[in-house]
Amino acid sequence: MTNIKVCQLEKALNYFDYPPELTAAEKDVMRQRKMKKHDVAIMLVHWFNAITWIFMLFTGAALIVSSFYKFAPDFYINIVRGMFETPGNLIEFHIWLGVIWIFVFLAYTIFGYRKYLRKQSLKEIPLKKSKDIFDKFKAIQCILFGNSALCLDKKDFLWLKIRLLGILGLSNEPLPPQGSFNAGQKLYGLLVALMTPIIMLTGLIMAFHLGPLWLIQWSIPIHFTAVGLVVSGLMIHVYMGAVFPEEKPAFFSMLTGNVSELFLYKHHFEYWKERIVKQCEWRKKTEPDVTLTDILPNSLAEKVMKKVEEIGDIEEEKPSEEETLPQKFWNPYFAGVMLGLLFLFTYFVYGRGLGxxxxxxxxxxxxxxxxxxxxxxxxxxxxxxxxxxxxxxxxxxxxxxxxxxxxxxxxxxxxxxxxIEIHKGPGISNKVRIFMAFAGGILMGLGARIARGCTSGQGLTGGVTLSVGAWLFVFVAIGIGYLSAYIFRRYWL
Amino acid sequence: MIAPIFKQVTVSIEFQYFLAVLIGIAFGYILERAGFGNARKIAAEFYFDDFTMIKVFFTTLMVGSAGLLFFNWFGWLDLDKIFIPRTYIWGQFVGGAVLGAGFGVGGYCPGTSIVSASSGKLDGLAFVAGAFVGTMSFGDIFYDWLKGVYMGGAMGRFTLPELFGINAGVVVFFVILMGLGTFWIAEKVEKGTWDPYKKIRKEPRKIIER
Known part of the structure; x- marks a missing residue:
């Protein structure tokens, strides 16, 4: 192991498009080994969501009594209404549970988005690079989720096709390997992410009569349609998770957070590869004499080893420049606007400027x-x-x-x-620079006292309040600044 | 008129100081992000290669002066109750000149030197020390001598609209025009090849981006 680099392993694993067959004993070992799939926070949100949805659907169906929209049988409506004694109670329950649901989700979005979803910044999303319709669609989703593991791509549509044909018995092609979420989950995720805000917004509009009459009236069918779409996906989601035997471990992973390695290997091969590379990287740091067979089953380790030898020696990837250099400064106009707003805020609250x-x-x-x-x-x-x-x-x-x-x-x-460093012109020593900085400081301190303030306290504060003296000060300081800079040009250039 | 808030309602002094710290954090953060912790970036202003300082300065003046005016028009902010630096023509003229001279020598102004020292720059620290000495020398050594200049040309609370006898809105309009003109010139010079210091440069002319 010590002679294999992490990047070599990554490359070797990527040669395998489909999970290679394993012996029964190896499968057993893999089945015993658990891998963490979900955070506790995610599981809590999931079950909170599930329970809320059950109650909301349960009460919501009984709320629809207008003959145009009604779909639940009368006896059901009567039973539910009976349970809440009055229709008013039923509506209030539906509204306040909905409001709580919205609050929890807002909190989750605000506090959890960066931690659980956003794995890439907007700049990393290849928006304009590709003309391919699938890539464009993926980029749009990435803006929504900020995490490419959640976005549908071309491979996923192939998966959906094969999966569908497979269930109907028309195809027995192997499914393309999947990342941490399979295409079905991603498709459902997209549907939910698009519909949830609509449901929340129309629900609030109906509940609290926000806006004109036509808006409230239109909210009703939109609310139902959005819920209907989510429910149609929800049926497949529940069936797949709770009933379909192959996906059983996915259901238990939502309770324990863990899933067996074999499940990941078979159903989320791409994600499994990522996890193995990460595991290797981490174990190499802690146990220097770890071998490939400690991480992979023997037969697979052999195959990977062969690939590694084929690839030969490659350079470990270095972190890109962007990640090691200092960040770029702000655009000066943006910084100016921010500073201006800060001055306005200070004037608004304190009636004074900054200094x-x-x-x-x-x-x-x-x-x-x-x-x-x-x-x-x-x-x-x-x-x-x-x-x-x-x-x-x-x-x-x-x-x-x-x-x-x-x-x-x-x-x-x-x-x-x-x-700790010293900024200076290229032609002078550190000692000279420190001396000059000290001397400049003396002039600056003295000047600031004579003028009753420095660049901020006099220039900016007096500038925004249009004080005559401050504007005089600004022009004199800039003018003499240029003169002084000319005199000391050899210190800076 | 609801503002200045702290002059309309009584707020505990502790809260006022606490909010002052938060405002200071924002101030320091913005100055550092703009690049004012770097003496070379500030000095580059005076050698016609990087006009960041003048751009930030004028944008702040434009946003700030226009904003105060709008606050007043909306009936939010009472301009009679805000602090406007008093005009002392000679004090500001001489002070501005001494301070301007310090720019060329030291490369910072008091605020930016604090920013620079906070991010670990030793020249910034030396500058702060110098500014401390300079500040104290004004009261301890030079005050009797400079008193005439310091107090000279006292005009009290005197603003540009009063000076020109025109509406404050017109003055702000001209401030914005002047700012836009300055930006236009600054962008031209930054991108152009005009460079009066071409002969003595040891390094190529560039905008300091990081």
Whole structure:
């Protein structure tokens, strides 16, 4: 094993389109070995959904009494109504269970989407690359789910065809191997994902009379049609999961979260391959002398070994540049809009702008006051921070800058820019750069005090409020900035 | 008028400080994402290769000034109750000049140096230390000497509409026009080949993207 690279194994496994036959003993070993398929959260959501649907269908069918839509027999409607005593209770039960269902699903979507569904970002989805209709369809689904394991592709339609013909006894072709979900599950998933929001929305419109009359009236048939579509899929889903003998382990996996390796091997061969590669990667790290036969059955291990020898030595794939380099900076206009909105928010709430430099003078004065309180309290400039019993640290600016430190560190950490380094022009040494930065800081600190604020506190805050002095300050600072940059050009270029 | 909210309703000082920290986090986050933790990116502004700073600056001014005006028109925000920096012509003129000189020397401004130091840049840290010394020197050393300049040209709360005697909306319109014009020039120069510093560059001219 130590002489096989993970990528070699991956490539060798991909030569097998269909699961090779195993001996009975090997099958037994595989049947004993369990693999985790579902998270606890997913199982909880699944069973919550199942129970809610049972109750909703049960009460919903009894709610439809208008002769145009009615499909349940009268005695059923009477029994259910009898159980709830009044029709009003029945409607309230249906509505409030529906509202709870919507809340749980909203919470699941908001908190669970990134964890359980979204495995790829929008950028990775090949939207425009292919003209093939199947690829386009897949890309649209990937935008919806953000996870290619859930999207139907060309192979899946072949699976559906063979599966259907197989059930009808017209074909005995082997099914194309499947990923973690088979095509039927994916198709049903797509149907549910499209219909659920419609059911929720029309249900809310009907229950709380949101919108004009025509909208409420149209909601009724749309609600029924959407539910009908889901139910038609639900029948197959329940039949496949609970009754159809071949898919039995899938049903139990929804209770325990685990499924036997043999089931994955036979029914989700593509997914099994992924799991084996991951297992190999992980076991190679923890047990250096693990062999291929520890992971795969003997007969299969032999076949894979042969393939590996055929492939020969290949390079381990390196993580792409995009994953190791710092992230790109934001588009400046976007950053500007965000900053503008932040200023507006601050003005809206506090009636003031943002700043930075007075953090330094306030902390400095505070430190001074610890050493020489007499001096600071009677000083013509520093005493301003003690007016009316105020303290230099008890100010918006202090807390805002503490936030800036946190926010800047958080952002740089996230963008892989947080590291100890020195930014400087190519022609100067680190020592010179540090000295220049210190000197520039002195000028900046002094200038900010003379002007009553720095680029943020005077330039931006005064700029958005159209203060005459601030606009003068901005133009002078930029103008002198260009002049000063010209003088110090050899330090930067 | 419901805003400024904290001047209309009483809110505990702890909550005000807590929200200030959150606003600061957003401020630091946006500045870092814009690239202001990088002195070379800021300095590149002055050498005509990367106009990020001016673009962010003017976009903020456009959004902010137009937004305040709209808030007032909608009857949400009372502009008489918000803080507008007072105008002291000489103080802002001289202060702006000294601060501008610091840009070329140090490459940061106080806010961005804090951002830079927070992400581990030692030059940013040195700059913050320098800014601290400079700030304190104003009160401790130069105050008597600079008092005339600091207080010079006091005009109080004085805004551009008052200066030109026109409606604030017209002023904001011109601010937006000026911003768009600046963006147009900045994009032209960034993409073009005009480069007054061509001869002394040791590295090719480029926009710092990461």
């Amino acid at each position: 930075a430099s007075s953090f330094l003078s306030r902390t400095g004065t505070y430190l001074w006051s610890l050493i020489a309180p007499q001096y600071t309290h009677s000083h013509p400039y520093w005493s301003r921070y003690f007016h009316n019993g105020h303290t230099p640290l008890g100010n918006f600016m202090i807390f805002e800058v503490i936030g800036v430190i946190i926010g800047a560190y958080w952002s740089s950490k996230k963008a892989r820019r947080a590291k």
